[in-house]
Amino acid sequence: MLPIQQQVYSYLPIKPTLAAKPSNDSRFGEDLGMDQIDFFELVIRLENLYHVRIPDTELEQVKTVQQLISCLNDQLVGQKWGCSVLMA
Numbered sequence: 001m002l003p004i005q006q007q008v009y010s011y012l013p014i015k016p017t018l019a020a021k022p023s024n025d026s027r028f029g030e031d032l033g034m035d036q037i038d039f040f041e042l043v044i045r046l047e048n049l050y051h052v053r054i055p056d057t058e059l060e061q062v063k064t065v066q067q068l069i070s071c072l073n074d075q076l077v078g079q080k081w082g083c084s085v086l087m088a
Contacts, residue, residue, distance in 0.1 A: 004050075004069055004072050004073050004076070005024075005069050007046070007049065008042075008046065008065060008068060008069055008072070009022060009065075011042050011045055011046065012032060012042070012065070013032065013033070013034060013038060022065060023065065024064065024065050024066035024069065025064055025065070025066065026064060026065050027063050027064050028042075028062075028063065028064070028065070029063075032065075039059075040059075042068075043059060043068070046068075046072060050072060050075075050076060052072065052075045052076070054071060054072075054075075058071065
């Protein structure tokens, strides 16, 4: 499996209308042109891949690629950023 950052980048939409390549500071809506549906589809794919659940209240705070990467990374190493691991 790819590291979290590479996995997130692999799921980001590549749109020819983007002025610059996505970066960790890219905002999902403003810079990447993602609407809420695009964003939630990305999150669901990552939640399923990593077996985590990010509460909606936390997703409301995630605005950049780095914030999402940090949330996933912190959850996977057992730290708290507000996300919760799905127990199987």
